[in-house]
Amino acid sequence: MQIDRPFPQIEGRLEDARLLFGRGRYIDDLPVGPSTLHAAFTRSPYGHATIAGINKDAALAVDGVVAVYTAADLGAVLDPFPSIVRGAPEYRGIATGKVRYVGEPVAVVLARDRYAAEDGVSALDIAYEALPAVVDVDAAAAETAPLLHDDFGTNVVWRNRYRYGDPETAFREADRIVGIDLKFPKYNSTPLETYGVIAEYLPETDGYVIHGNFQGPFSLMPVLARALRVPDSRIRMVVPQDIGGSFGIKAMIYPYMGLIAACARLAERPVKWIEDRAEHLLGSASGTDRNSHIEAAVSRDGLVRAIRMNIRENVGAYLRAPEPSCVMRSLTTFSGPYRIESGEIEAACVLTNTLPTGLNRGYGGQQYMFSLERLMDAIARETGIDRIEVRRRNFLKAAEFPYRTTTGSYYDSGDYHGCLERALDYLRNEGWERMREELRASGRLVGIGVATCVHSAASNIGYVTLALSPEERAKRGYNAKSGTNDFAHIALDASGRLRVQIGTAGAGQGHATAVAQIVAREFGLGVRDIDVIDRIDTETTPWTITTGTYASRFSVVVGGAVQRAAARLADHLRIIASSLLDAPPDQIDIEEGMIRVRNSNSSLSLRQLAGAAQWNRGDLPDDVVQLHVSESYGAPNLRSPDSENRVNAAATYGFMADFAMVEIDPVTFVPRVLKYIAVHDVGTAINPQLIRGQIAGGIVHGLGGALYEHLDYDESGQMMSASFMDYLCPTASEAPQMSIDHFDAKSPFTVLGVKGCGENSAMSAPAAIASAVDDALSEFNGSIAELPVTPPAIWRQVAGAS
Amino acid sequence: MFGERIALDLEVNGKPLSGVAEPRTLLSDFLRHNLGFTGVHVGCEHGVCGACTVLLDDQPVRSCLMFAVQARHHSITTIEGLAKGGEMHPVQDAFRRHHGLQCGFCTPGMVLTAVDLIQREPDPSERSVREGMSGNLCRCTGYEGIVQAVLAAAKDLKRQSQSNRTEETQ
Numbered sequence: 001m002q003i004d005r006p007f008p009q010i011e012g013r014l015e016d017a018r019l020l021f022g023r024g025r026y027i028d029d030l031p032v033g034p035s036t037l038h039a040a041f042t043r044s045p046y047g048h049a050t051i052a053g054i055n056k057d058a059a060l061a062v063d064g065v066v067a068v069y070t071a072a073d074l075g076a077v078l079d080p081f082p083s084i085v086r087g088a089p090e091y092r093g094i095a096t097g098k099v100r101y102v103g104e105p106v107a108v109v110l111a112r113d114r115y116a117a118e119d120g121v122s123a124l125d126i127a128y129e130a131l132p133a134v135v136d137v138d139a140a141a142a143e144t145a146p147l148l149h150d151d152f153g154t155n156v157v158w159r160n161r162y163r164y165g166d167p168e169t170a171f172r173e174a175d176r177i178v179g180i181d182l183k184f185p186k187y188n189s190t191p192l193e194t195y196g197v198i199a200e201y202l203p204e205t206d207g208y209v210i211h212g213n214f215q216g217p218f219s220l221m222p223v224l225a226r227a228l229r230v231p232d233s234r235i236r237m238v239v240p241q242d243i244g245g246s247f248g249i250k251a252m253i254y255p256y257m258g259l260i261a262a263c264a265r266l267a268e269r270p271v272k273w274i275e276d277r278a279e280h281l282l283g284s285a286s287g288t289d290r291n292s293h294i295e296a297a298v299s300r301d302g303l304v305r306a307i308r309m310n311i312r313e314n315v316g317a318y319l320r321a322p323e324p325s326c327v328m329r330s331l332t333t334f335s336g337p338y339r340i341e342s343g344e345i346e347a348a349c350v351l352t353n354t355l356p357t358g359l360n361r362g363y364g365g366q367q368y369m370f371s372l373e374r375l376m377d378a379i380a381r382e383t384g385i386d387r388i389e390v391r392r393r394n395f396l397k398a399a400e401f402p403y404r405t406t407t408g409s410y411y412d413s414g415d416y417h418g419c420l421e422r423a424l425d426y427l428r429n430e431g432w433e434r435m436r437e438e439l440r441a442s443g444r445l446v447g448i449g450v451a452t453c454v455h456s457a458a459s460n461i462g463y464v465t466l467a468l469s470p471e472e473r474a475k476r477g478y479n480a481k482s483g484t485n486d487f488a489h490i491a492l493d494a495s496g497r498l499r500v501q502i503g504t505a506g507a508g509q510g511h512a513t514a515v516a517q518i519v520a521r522e523f524g525l526g527v528r529d530i531d532v533i534d535r536i537d538t539e540t541t542p543w544t545i546t547t548g549t550y551a552s553r554f555s556v557v558v559g560g561a562v563q564r565a566a567a568r569l570a571d572h573l574r575i576i577a578s579s580l581l582d583a584p585p586d587q588i589d590i591e592e593g594m595i596r597v598r599n600s601n602s603s604l605s606l607r608q609l610a611g612a613a614q615w616n617r618g619d620l621p622d623d624v625v626q627l628h629v630s631e632s633y634g635a636p637n638l639r640s641p642d643s644e645n646r647v648n649a650a651a652t653y654g655f656m657a658d659f660a661m662v663e664i665d666p667v668t669f670v671p672r673v674l675k676y677i678a679v680h681d682v683g684t685a686i687n688p689q690l691i692r693g694q695i696a697g698g699i700v701h702g703l704g705g706a707l708y709e710h711l712d713y714d715e716s717g718q719m720m721s722a723s724f725m726d727y728l729c730p731t732a733s734e735a736p737q738m739s740i741d742h743f744d745a746k747s748p749f750t751v752l753g754v755k756g757c758g759e760n761s762a763m764s765a766p767a768a769i770a771s772a773v774d775d776a777l778s779e780f781n782g783s784i785a786e787l788p789v790t791p792p793a794i795w796r797q798v799a800g801a802s
Numbered sequence: 803m804f805g806e807r808i809a810l811d812l813e814v815n816g817k818p819l820s821g822v823a824e825p826r827t828l829l830s831d832f833l834r835h836n837l838g839f840t841g842v843h844v845g846c847e848h849g850v851c852g853a854c855t856v857l858l859d860d861q862p863v864r865s866c867l868m869f870a871v872q873a874r875h876h877s878i879t880t881i882e883g884l885a886k887g888g889e890m891h892p893v894q895d896a897f898r899r900h901h902g903l904q905c906g907f908c909t910p911g912m913v914l915t916a917v918d919l920i921q922r923e924p925d926p927s928e929r930s931v932r933e934g935m936s937g938n939l940c941r942c943t944g945y946e947g948i949v950q951a952v953l954a955a956a957k958d959l960k961r962q963s964q965s966n967r968t969e970e971t972q
């Protein structure tokens with residue numbers, strides 16, 4: 001039965017009281033027993049060096065230190081973590097023989113408490129012989145570059161070429177070819193809470209219990225299980241109730257889960273490790289930095305017929321799962337919101353002496369949106385067509401959806417022109433252009449920038465396998481991959497209260513609130529009438545390989561499963577009620593906690609129904625109907641890649657129209673984002689407040705990457721930004737005034753009509769801000785090709801012009 | 803020196819408490835792990851993020867930059883002590899109403915910093931709220947909800963104190 005009511009809303013969220021009273025339960029808040037040992041890592045001070053010797057004696061002599069383990073010890077119980085690319089250099093999470101980046105774990109000290117463990121780290125005696133390091137992706141790809149993995153013979157760990165449509169003809173026939181070279185920087189979205197793991201080995205079952213603030217994807221659990229040499233189900237993964245932000249980075253905790261679990265096995269005691277901030281910046285994960293060339297075949301009227309892109313992706317010292325997926329988002333939606341029917345992409349992943357990469361809010365999105373949007377601005381500049389008009393001309397039209405792109409992505413719905421127009425309304429109503437002219441008249445450097453991008457969400461796990469060639473995927477014995485799905489469980493207890501369990505652990509997104517809204521709508525109840533369990537214990541929580549909080553998939557996939565479970569439970573309740581009330585099920589409505597026979601006075605409460613079904617089961621005729629239901633939902637249209645590398649990369653495709661206003665101090669050249677407009681198509685909105693919150697946070701993440709945050713290395717591989725003193729996160733003073741709105745181009749494919757929206761402006765803001773800086777520097781013909789946009793970078797543009 | 807333990811008495815959230823700490827034990831660790839005030843969060847341990855902020859004799863301090871022994875005979879307020887009788891403090895309630903929190907990790911430090919800010923400046927402008935809160939990092943909210951919440955809380959507190967004053971004069 002189809003329920004058609006709006007989602008009930010509440011002020012605040014179900015999660016808020018717990019967090020505001022200081023009763024959150026994060027990993028470091030969990031109680032541990034007295035036998036628990038505390039771990040601290042000894043990390044490499046060198047970017048590249050041979051480990052000449054490790055002497056544990058002094059460390060073991062420290063009061064409170066119980067054990068010191070190196071790769072040689074851990075190797076007895078821990079294998080390398082399998083990689084997506086066969087034959088990639090071994091990745092063990094801890095240095096073997098040599099160190100390859102500053103901050104790489106070299107040894108683990110276990111002690112009575114963390115203070116003693118740190119004493120052990122200071123006492124540990126390790127001799128290194130320094131080797132030449134290489135941190136720049138192009139330098140590392142050169143034949144003469146120092147090799148990170150000697151046996152591998154090259155630093156280019158993966159490369160592939162993709163071709164869609166007919167790029168040759170398009171370039172041959174182009175009226176104009178516009179090309180640019182770009183550099184996207186290395187940063188990570190640094191959740192405020194660092195990693196934490198508490199692990200225990202259970203010899204009776206040869207299994208592990210691992211507590212950790214792991215966000216998924218659970219496709220990494222088999223990777224971990226393989227390394228720990230146990231079947232997947234022998235790892236009981238427990239994610240605490242609260243995670244202090246994740247942003248993709250907390251997918252990459254898995255090597256540390258492996259290392260700490262291995263320590264616990266060797267020490268025969270539980271082991272706890274909480275990462276500190278310096279460790280996080282040096283040794284967790286980051287997004288990739290990318291050097292790229294992108295060029296377009298353009299017609300006289302500014303239409304882009306084809307794109308060629310050459311991507312050199314810096315994956316750090318190891319190519320670890322799920323890399324090289326960073327490239328795949330850039331590949332599968334390379335045409336963004338534009339009708340670009342041909343493309344050729346050449347991509348290489350290169351190893352350097354820097355922190356290995358992984359998911360970072362947007363994962364591959366910010367990198368390619370930066371290139372594509374910089375390219376659109378360049379096309380506007382070279383053709384003399386207005387920046388916004390160029391975009392409008394190239395947009396897909398509302399009537400064309402659903403639209404199959406040349407890469408196989410199946411865009412569900414959209415009204416790009418309408419959504420952009422809504423954003424322009426904000427711009428006009430707020431008088432942005434007038435403000436720019438006034439500020440310029442008073443001698444200030446001010447500019448407005450634009451980015452219009454597609455937000456793919458709820459990714460198809462199959463897109464990862466584009467890393468392999470079609471021939472490899474066609475081989476016998478190869479297991480194809482596709483889809484994204486998840487579970488929900490819902491139960492009516494004997495007192496008539498509904499309880500829902502989901503398989504994702506959020507990190508502040510408000511999952512419990514959104515789930516309660518979906519269920520409350522189905523049963524015509526209030527949001528607070530629903531209890532939600534949104535933490536994971538794999539011993540009891542249903543989960544799948546694609547489970548997890550990533551790729552903006554929650555509302556689409558988990559929301560879909562919850563909706564299905566709720567609807568099916570409602571059907572069961574109608575059947576039970578039909579025998580109690582003696583009416584056909586399709587004549588029964590459920591509303592406000594009551595079950596009523598339509599057009600009659602006959603009714604009973606949820607509580608009465610639950611009581612009867614629980615206590616008087618024998619008298620009910622149908623034994624199949626239940627008071628609890630488990631449902632799964634697999635997002636539609638997601639198949640494995642075809643033999644021409646075409647794949648629908650995601651379940652939904654939202655749209656983002658962003659504008660940024662930037663001011664540059666004319667004396668110090670310090671840039672500042674004054675205002676930001678974000679109008680995003682998110683499909684049906686379950687909770688507008690949560691969406692606004694996601695977008696506001698995304699804007700500031702994108703702004704951080706555009707202007708401030710940089711994991712910067714010197715030539716020897718030393719990291720220059722290993723504390724919050726040097727790694728600059730935007731504060732409330734740097735955050736712009738924001739106008740945020742959502743636009744509803746309901747998805748025709750998803751259960752709720754929703755589209756994922758969690759990564760949003762974290763992907764588009766770097767492009768919008770770069771565009772605004774160009775505009776602010778228009779008198780100097782400014783053109784930003786590299787992020788972050790620092791005062792020296794601006795100075796170079798200004799000095800270069802004069 | 804390391805092994806030495808020092809007994810200390812202090813007051814936390816209005817209650818006298820005592821404990822034993824090494825001279826080098828950080829106040830943040832002592833509050834969290836010895837006394838169980840896990841609402842004190844640690845985001846950087848080098849004084850930048852503000853997550854560990856507590857009020858020491860009503861002044862905001864970064865508990866990761868103090869040793870536990872320095873809190874001897876002082877009175878501390880943590881987030882756990884802000885609500886009275888299960889009722890949210892107006893600042894907490896404003897954070898709830900204005901979506902001033904997502905993951906909640908920065909929240910205890912944000913709320914306590916805001917309490918102090920409003921005490922010093924009962925009628926703050928948006929600019930001074932942004933400046934006043936700029937010593938605390940939040941990675942989730944983009945500060946939108948936080949700034950709105952602090953502005954709203956200041957108004958609420960002002961209204962409250964005005965109505966209290968009217969009651970007193972009646």
Ligand code: FES
Nearest residue numbers: 845846847852866
């Ligand atoms: S933990 Fe104390 S300021 Fe960050």
Ligand code: FES
Nearest residue numbers: 904908940941942
């Ligand atoms: S709410 Fe997550 S850091 Fe502020």
